[in-house]
Amino acid sequence: MSGARSKLALFLCGCYVVALGAHTGKESVAEHHEAEYYVAAVYEHPSILSPNPLALISRQEALELMNQNLDIYEQQVMTAAQKGVQIIVFPEDGIHGFNFTRTSIYPFLDFMPSPQVVGWNPCLEPRRFNDTEVLQRLSCMAIEGDMFLVANLGTKQPCHSSDPGCPNDGRYQFNTDVVFSNKGTLVDRYRKHNLYFESAFDVPLNVDHITFDTPFAGRFGIFTCFDILFFDPAIRLLRDYKVKHVVYPTAWMNQLPLLAAVEIQKAFAVAFGINVLAANVHHPVLGMTGSGIHTPLESFWYHDMENPEGHLIIARVAKNPVGLMGAENATGETDPSHSKFLKILSGDPYCEKDAQEVHCDEATKWNMNASPTFHSEMMYDNFTLVPVWGKEGYLHVCSNGLCCYLLYERPTLSEELYALGVFDGLHTVHGTYYIQVCALVRCGGLGFDTCGQEITEYFLCLSFVSDLRDDPRSP
Numbered sequence: 478m479s480g481a482r483s484k485l486a487l488f489l490c491g492c493y494v495v496a497l498g499a500h501t502g503k504e505s506v507a508e509h510h511e512a513e514y515y516v517a518a519v520y521e522h523p524s525i526l527s528p529n530p531l532a533l534i535s536r537q538e539a540l541e542l543m544n545q546n547l548d549i550y551e552q553q554v555m556t557a558a559q560k561g562v563q564i565i566v567f568p569e570d571g572i573h574g575f576n577f578t579r580t581s582i583y584p585f586l587d588f589m590p591s592p593q594v595v596g597w598n599p600c601l602e603p604r605r606f607n608d609t610e611v612l613q614r615l616s617c618m619a620i621e622g623d624m625f626l627v628a629n630l631g632t633k634q635p636c637h638s639s640d641p642g643c644p645n646d647g648r649y650q651f652n653t654d655v656v657f658s659n660k661g662t663l664v665d666r667y668r669k670h671n672l673y674f675e676s677a678f679d680v681p682l683n684v685d686h687i688t689f690d691t692p693f694a695g696r697f698g699i700f701t702c703f704d705i706l707f708f709d710p711a712i713r714l715l716r717d718y719k720v721k722h723v724v725y726p727t728a729w730m731n732q733l734p735l736l737a738a739v740e741i742q743k744a745f746a747v748a749f750g751i752n753v754l755a756a757n758v759h760h761p762v763l764g765m766t767g768s769g770i771h772t773p774l775e776s777f778w779y780h781d782m783e784n785p786e787g788h789l790i791i792a793r794v795a796k797n798p799v800g801l802m803g804a805e806n807a808t809g810e811t812d813p814s815h816s817k818f819l820k821i822l823s824g825d826p827y828c829e830k831d832a833q834e835v836h837c838d839e840a841t842k843w844n845m846n847a848s849p850t851f852h853s854e855m856m857y858d859n860f861t862l863v864p865v866w867g868k869e870g871y872l873h874v875c876s877n878g879l880c881c882y883l884l885y886e887r888p889t890l891s892e893e894l895y896a897l898g899v900f901d902g903l904h905t906v907h908g909t910y911y912i913q914v915c916a917l918v919r920c921g922g923l924g925f926d927t928c929g930q931e932i933t934e935y936f937l938c939l940s941f942v943s944d945l946r947d948d949p950r951s952p
């Protein structure tokens with residue numbers, strides 16, 4: 478960590494009420510020139526699931542089940558087409574479902590030629606490859622709706638025993654996102670890299686870094702679900718391929734306080750200054766809901782733990798998203814609190830540099846050491862936290878090599894306790910991962926030991942920003 482100063486921010490905050498029932502976050506879009514916008518849709522799909530995903534069934538039976546889901550996709554595409562949608566995203570596992578074994582998923586898999594090698598329009602050339610019924614239907618829908626279409630399916634790719642990575646059964650099985658152009662051409666495919674307990678699928682030998690170009694908004698990146706928490710491919714795509722838009726099929730099970738679907742999607746869009754088109758499956762019983770079209774400054778999201786129906790979100794999205802990060806020069810669009818934050822940060826922690834308009838005494842007026850540091854468990858990890866007291870302030874908290882910074886203000890003081898927390902270490906429950914987290918949370922009560930509990934209501938929306946940086950004190 479040492480040495481590599483990261484300007485990227487990742488903040489996790491429930492700055493909106495989640496898990497209370499039906500909520501649709503919609504904010505009006507001001508009038509702008511059409512040419513600066515495109516129309517996007519994401520569909521939160523209540524996928525029809527196999528009654529017994531462990532059973533071995535025929536391809537025909539698998540297709541019958543998948544066609545029920547594809548019928549619903551087709552209706553959504555037609556609805557979206559009437560609203561002028563140019564790109565639609567469907568969720569991970571939306572066509573075939575989940576909880577399969579490597580063997581039981583086999584009849585659900587389409588054969589997938591490499592789009593880099595083979596130019597193919599499955600709707601117009603249906604007989605070119607066998608076992609491609611799902612791809613054919615998706616391709617035809619893209620044509621029918623005259624829009625780019627992104628969906629997720631299981632794919633198979635035969636391999637030879639001479640290939641050292643080839644599984645014993647002679648084929649790779651991938652959790653795959655596909656992109657079709659509005660003409661039905663298979664533009665590209667992304668094979669999920671960071672699988673989350675998916676024994677039915679293989680990890681590709683090399684990480685796919687997939688981008689695709691559109692006539693209406695330029696370059697998009699693509700990755701799937703759990704990938705969003707990892708450097709590769711998610712952050713690398715943004716850093717090396719300069720994508721401004723991400724399409725993101727997911728099958729996300731919400732876990733409070735840090736892993737709610739909408740909060741992660743929105744945080745990603747804000748932190749990296751990009752648009753995120755995120756489609757989740759809709760299974761409230763399994764805690765799966767939360768989709769959105771997120772821009773750095775506004776979100777159109779859906780989260781509903783009661784209604785069993787699916788939901789189509791349509792929004793106009795800027796071709797050139799304007800974010801908070803590094804946008805100080807962007808005329809008129811700058812968030813003043815963010816500029817202030819960056820200026821204070823540039824002088825932190827000893828205020829040696831005179832940071833432009835922010836005078837040293839203004840930054841130091843907030844005594845950074847006034848808040849006591851404490852520890853509390855959050856999602857099985859031992860977080861280091863500081864309480865967020867008072868009407869406004871500037872805080873930081875560090876753990877190992879990671880520091881989190883918070884500039885905040887709130888209109889009125891209230892009874893609830895909020896805290897800024899950091900964790901930089903090995904997470905060992907439900908998978909073993911080295912993780913780094915900055916989080917602003919509302920605590921369960923007024924005691925420090927209640928920070929980290931699963932809180933569904935945030936009464937205050939703090940105006941805040943946080944930044945991941947190396948601890949200046951660490952060697």
Ligand SMILES: *[C@@H]1O[C@H](CO)[C@@H](O)[C@H](O)[C@H]1NC(C)=O
Pocket residue numbers: 526530575576763
């Ligand atoms: C899938 O597996 C999870 C965890 O084992 C379980 O909670 C869920 O009920 C299963 N869902 C289906 C549709 O079989």
Ligand SMILES: *[C@@H]1O[C@H](CO)[C@@H](O)[C@H](O)[C@H]1NC(C)=O
Pocket residue numbers: 604605606607
């Ligand atoms: C598809 O499968 C049929 C029956 O197994 C076979 O005759 C045909 O050659 C296959 N077509 C292609 C393109 O592989």
Ligand SMILES: *[C@@H]1O[C@H](CO)[C@@H](O)[C@H](O)[C@H]1NC(C)=O
Pocket residue numbers: 805806
């Ligand atoms: C933003 O402003 C800084 C300092 O005023 C300047 O050095 C930098 O080039 C500007 N960046 C852009 C993108 O205009």
Ligand SMILES: *[C@@H]1O[C@H](CO)[C@@H](O)[C@H](O)[C@H]1NC(C)=O
Pocket residue numbers: 852859
């Ligand atoms: C959490 O970490 C702190 C600092 O390393 C340590 O003092 C404390 O005992 C830990 N708490 C638990 C419950 O492990």
